Amino acid sequence: MKMIYGVKDRPKWGQLILFALQQVLAILAATIAVPMVVQSKTGYAMSTSAALFGAGVGTIVYLLFTKFKSPVFLGSSFAFLGSMFAAFSGGVSAALGYLGIIVGAVFAGVVYVIIAVIVKFAGVKWIDKIMPAVVIGPTVAIIGLSLAGNAVGDLMSGSVSTCSPYVALLCGLVTLAVTIVCSVYGKKLMKMIPFVIGILAGYVVAAIFTGFSYIPGAEALRVINFDLFKQMKWYPDFAFVQLFSKDYGAGDFGNIGAYIGTIAVAYIPVAFVVFAEHIADHKNISSIIETDLLQDPGLSRTLLGDGVGSIAGALFGGCPNTTYGESVGCVAISGNASIITIFVAAIICMVASFVAPFVTFLATIPACVMGGVCIALYGFIAVSGLKMIQPVDLGDNKNLFVVSVILIAGVGGMTLTFGKVTVTEVACALILGILCNLLVNIKGKNKSDDEQLVIEEVTENEDTKEEK
Numbered sequence: 001m002k003m004i005y006g007v008k009d010r011p012k013w014g015q016l017i018l019f020a021l022q023q024v025l026a027i028l029a030a031t032i033a034v035p036m037v038v039q040s041k042t043g044y045a046m047s048t049s050a051a052l053f054g055a056g057v058g059t060i061v062y063l064l065f066t067k068f069k070s071p072v073f074l075g076s077s078f079a080f081l082g083s084m085f086a087a088f089s090g091g092v093s094a095a096l097g098y099l100g101i102i103v104g105a106v107f108a109g110v111v112y113v114i115i116a117v118i119v120k121f122a123g124v125k126w127i128d129k130i131m132p133a134v135v136i137g138p139t140v141a142i143i144g145l146s147l148a149g150n151a152v153g154d155l156m157s158g159s160v161s162t163c164s165p166y167v168a169l170l171c172g173l174v175t176l177a178v179t180i181v182c183s184v185y186g187k188k189l190m191k192m193i194p195f196v197i198g199i200l201a202g203y204v205v206a207a208i209f210t211g212f213s214y215i216p217g218a219e220a221l222r223v224i225n226f227d228l229f230k231q232m233k234w235y236p237d238f239a240f241v242q243l244f245s246k247d248y249g250a251g252d253f254g255n256i257g258a259y260i261g262t263i264a265v266a267y268i269p270v271a272f273v274v275f276a277e278h279i280a281d282h283k284n285i286s287s288i289i290e291t292d293l294l295q296d297p298g299l300s301r302t303l304l305g306d307g308v309g310s311i312a313g314a315l316f317g318g319c320p321n322t323t324y325g326e327s328v329g330c331v332a333i334s335g336n337a338s339i340i341t342i343f344v345a346a347i348i349c350m351v352a353s354f355v356a357p358f359v360t361f362l363a364t365i366p367a368c369v370m371g372g373v374c375i376a377l378y379g380f381i382a383v384s385g386l387k388m389i390q391p392v393d394l395g396d397n398k399n400l401f402v403v404s405v406i407l408i409a410g411v412g413g414m415t416l417t418f419g420k421v422t423v424t425e426v427a428c429a430l431i432l433g434i435l436c437n438l439l440v441n442i443k444g445k446n447k448s449d450d451e452q453l454v455i456e457e458v459t460e461n462e463d464t465k466e467e468k
Contacts (some may be wrong), residue, residue, distance in 0.1 A: 004192060004335035007071055007289060011338055012369035013190060019336050020344035021198045024352075026330040027075045028362055029154075029370045031055050032320045034076035037071075041086040044097055046318055048363065049353040051076050054317025058309035061321075063343055065305030071337045072285055073327035074309050076319035079274050080108070080422060084319070086266040088288035096259060098243040098318070098459040102136060103260065105314030107391075108203060112307025120300040124354060127279065127294065134392045135433045138403045140284045140385030142276070142410030142429045143325050146376040154371030158206070159364065164220040167209055168368035171223055175372030176203030184378075192334045195373050202369035223366050239318035267320075269418070274322055276430045278306055282325045284384055288328065289337045329377035332384055343364035387456045398440035406433040409414035 005011055035046035052081060058074040087100030131139075155172040156165040179198030180191050190197065206223040213222035279294075282302055286293045293302060306323060312319040331337050352358050392399050410429035417423075423431075 002335065003289060003337045004340075005119075005338040007069060007291070007337050007339050007340050010340050011336070015215065016338075016341060016344055017193070018189070018196060018366045019341045020320065020335070020348055021195050021340070022334065023043065023073055023327060023330055023341060023345035024348050025195055025199055025362075025365075026373070027073050027324050028052075028057065028328045028365070029367075029374070030078065030324065030326060031075035031215045032363065034078060034081065035317070038081065038084050038088070038318075041098070044088050046239075047233070047237035049233065049356075049359045050238050051317035051319050052349045052359065053236050053238070053353035054313035054315070054319060056346040056353075057316055058313030058321035058366055059342065059346040059349075061309040062302075062305035062321075063339065063346075066293075066301050068339045069297045070282070070285065070289075070293050070305075071331055071339050071342050072281065072300060073178055073322045074306070074313065074321040075324045075327075076313075076317065077274060077310070079269065079270055079277070079322065080104070080320045082301075083108075083266040083270055086388060087263055092139060093231065096256075100259065101318045102239060102243060102314055104263045105311050105320045106276075107264050107267040108271040108320050109307040109311035112267055112275070112303045112310070114156055116128055116290035116300040116303035116307065119298075119303065124294045124299050127299070130434050130438070131279065131283075131430075132437070133388050134402050135406065135430070136280060136283045136397050137385050137388030137392070138406040139280045139410070139426065139430045139433060140187070140388060142381045142385070142406065143280060143284075144329075144378040144380070144382030144385065144425050145407075145411055146413070146425050147325070147374070151371050151374040151378050156275060157367040157371070158223040159366040160222045160226040162219040163223050163366075167221055168256050168366070170307060171202050171206040171209065171366065172368035172372035172375075175199060176375055178188060178202070179373060186415055193299045198373055199365065199369055206369060208367050223368065224364050225366075226364065228360050228364050229357070232360050233309050233353075236316075236353045238316045240315050242298075242318075259452040275303075275423070276365075276427045278303065278323060280426070280430065281325060281328060283388070284325075284381070285328050285331065288332050288384060296333055325381045326374070326377050328382040328384075332380045333376065353439045374449045401440055402433055402437045404438045406430070409433075426432065 010016070032048040032051055035051045037050050038044070039046050055073070055075045062070070062072070062074050083104055086098035087104055089386055142420070156168055157163070158168045158171075175198045178201040181193045182194035182197045186194065203224075209221045210216055210226065211226045213220070279299075281291050282299070307322070310322070311319040313319065327342070352362075389403060394400050394403065406429045409432050410425050413425050414428045415423060415425050416428060
């Protein structure tokens with residue numbers, strides 16, 4: 001994928017703001033969805049604007065650790081949803097709940113730091129051995145394919161329960177069509193900001209339908225929930241502020257030891273699962289920008305950036321962060337890998353979290369519009385993974401089995417749950433792929449390897465004869 005702007009390139013200021021806004025829109029839905037889900041499941045209020053601020057802080061920390069070489073945005077991690085549920089349900093008060101999500105993020109971050117130290121001394125060659133292209137390629141594809149259901153589900157949904165799925169579908173398809181046209185036929189700037197134009201086009205269509213929905217009997221046309229503007233909160237409720245502002249009862253600390261133990265069990269195993277996805281994301285972005293980020297700046301630095309960035313993000317937003325496939329897809333489609341774009345996007349998130357009308361406007365973007373964009377985003381993630389296995393000989397059964405196992409386990413949605421810890425389909429597919437790859441290579445060289453060696457020797461002999 002040819003990049004129009006490389007990692008070190010700096011677009012003009014006007015373009016830069018648009019590119020950064022596009023990154024914000026790409027990561028927006030998932031970033032603010034995590035606190036909304038936690039609130040709906042636990043009943044404890046979590047601020048979406050604080051999560052947006054935390055994502056910006058976490059991204060800047062990540063960029064600093066990676067020496068501004070890895071163009072990836074960090075946002076709220078869905079992998080830790082179960083862990084956050086445990087933090088609130090395991091405490092006897094909201095105060096302990098906020099303490100739990102911050103302590104849990106620290107536990108998860110420490111896991112990353114420990115792994116980073118190990119990688120620093122052991123190197124990354126062992127990763128290339130256990131996760132070659134035949135393993136990592138289909139795993140990256142699964143990251144996109146596993147999100148396909150979310151994209152299609154959003155495509156048929158508005159922000160209001162009375163919205164007709166057909167009206168929502170039309171708005172989503174308009175968004176997708178405009179995005180495609182801008183990306184394929186657009187010139188210069190239009191070609192690089194297809195998501196911004198597509199989302200605005202979809203939003204205008206949704207707003208027109210919503211305007212007609214106020215006619216009695218036409219409630220099915222209401223796509224956008226404009227009532228959110230009546231509920232604007234003018235400042236983010238940071239997690240650490242909630243922690244110190246809550247009243248702790250005398251009995252809150254009676255079982256604090258057991259509670260912290262529960263938090264450790266809920267967060268630490270998930271961190272190891274997210275580590276696998278961390279590698280897949282960085283292998284993916286490495287193939288897109290044609291620079292091996294596991295070598296430069298190095299896996300130890302990307303892990304430190306991700307881990308410490310998660311801790312920093314959770315202090316403000318309560319949600320541990322992770323690298324976003326949506327951000328990677330945005331880089332691939334727009335051809336813009338400029339690191340300054342990611343930095344400005346992080347600043348926009350932090351500033352915007354204090355601008356209530358802007359945050360509320362972003363929150364009113366209906367699911368169907370974001371679904372139209374995400375069909376393209378998630379699809380590009382899947383395709384970039386498939387491109388990684390292009391050089392792989394799928395005529396060789398040992399490779400065919402590895403790819404097949406990963407794809408079916410991932411697409412089939414294989415997950416494992418141990419108590420409050422859930423191993424995602426991406427992690428399950430990757431683990432199965434690693435085991436399968438080890439199994440088919442257990443005897444070292446096989447017949448196909450020998451045949452390849454003979455071919456190379458024959459070719460070399462023929463070349464020597466021709467030279468003589």
